[in-house]
Amino acid sequence: MNRREMLYSTGLGMLSGTVAQAARVSAQAGTTPTPQKLQLADYEPKSMLQVKETHVARSRFPVIDVHTHISGAAVSKNGVELSSERQYFGTPEELLAVMERKNIRSMVNLTGGFGDGLAETVKKYDRAHPDRFYTFTEPSYPQFLDPNYPKLQAQAIEQAHRDGARGLKILKTLGLYLRSNITSGTLVKIDDPRFDPMWDTCGQLNMPVAIHVSDPIAFFSPTDRFNERYEELSNHPDWSFHGGDFPSNAELLEARNRVFARHPKTRFIVLHVGNFAENLGNVSENLDRFSNITVDIAARIGELGRQPRASWAFFDKHQDRILFGTDATPHGDEFPQQVFNDKLYEIYYRFLETEDEYFDYAPANVPPQGRWRIYGIGLPESILRKVYYENAARELHVSV
Ligand SMILES: [Zn+2]
Secondary structure: OOOOHHHHOOOOHHOOOOOOOHHHHHHHHOOOOOOOOOOOHHHOOOOOOOOOOOOOOOOOOOOOEEEEEEEEOEEEOEEEEOOOOEEEEOOOOHHHHHHHOOOEEEEEEOOOHHHHHHHHHHHHHHHHOOEEEEEOOOOOHHHHOOOHHHHHHHHHHHHHHHHOOOOOOOOHHHHOOOOEEEOOOEEOOOOOHHHHHHHHHHHHOOOOOOEEOOOOOOOOOOOOOOOOOHHHHHHHHHHOOOOOOOOOOHHHHHHHHHHHHHHOOOEEEEEEHOOOOOOOHHHHHHHHHHOEEEOOOOOHHHOOOOOOHHHHHHHHHHOOOOEEOOEEEEEOOOOOOHEEEEOOOOOOOHHHHHOOOOOOOOOOOOOOOOOEEEOOOOOHHHHHHHHHHHHHHHHHHHOO
């Protein structure tokens, strides 16, 4: 038996560096080695790959970020926004400074709320800085129990349009949080007919509907050692939709698709890569099936960038239907994959513009959505132009 075989037969070959040395010393001394235990949360491996690192400080073309959260509801309960009152996450001035540096022409603030809060948000951002900010409205769920809700909701959309809203945002509240008694009872289905007048009104007023239903597929699986987003779900246990009375991911997407089919004149921006970035085949099929939908890429470059060849083909095939979005939230430091800062945009630009390999998809020491890294897809200028602003300008009815 040579030295190497001996080490393996005693298990010491599994160890390395100082731990192995310590083990050898204690083995010689006749005591049992104590391997160092490292908590998963403390593990921050540094890649030893020596590969090209391109710093993309500005995007090749001006950007319309169709998916940001500059404001939010002041009051919500069990995942349902209950007040029109808004809280603001960043001032126009501090946002504009980053926008100038990063070549961001416009930010779409999806969570503008409804009623007075919406009007106030439009005034503070859109009207004060024309074409730099566009605000979307949201459903008035507090009115949901009114027998006239379908009509009232359609009228609220008309009022929001008059107040300057450019579109409607549907959060995953619909399908996963909104219940028959608003915050209690059984879950309301995405294709509940009470929303039909709302979808139709958006179509009539040329207001796109930015819709987020479901969530990463791993959020519907048990939070156990097989879950690829175990750490993320451990940090945010309330993000798990496994068990309870939650529908499956497939049921949510089917209900959503019935809405697309029933309202062909309404345009939908299906957020987070069609809410199924793990299955680009499925998203591609839906894009072929429904001519009234587009997708954004917000908070999903972690998914797109770990399947760079499939992503390249997806961008090539659907280049007229993919919009740039980040999910950026000013001061959202708790969620590095969507914190509004220079670094976040540089990562998106690097993913889209370069062929760099194996880099972080979020500005964080530990990849926040799952422990993997991504690869750039190096899109040609013709596609970059469409994704950065042309497709968004068309859907938002603005000229750049
Ligand atoms: Zn979002």
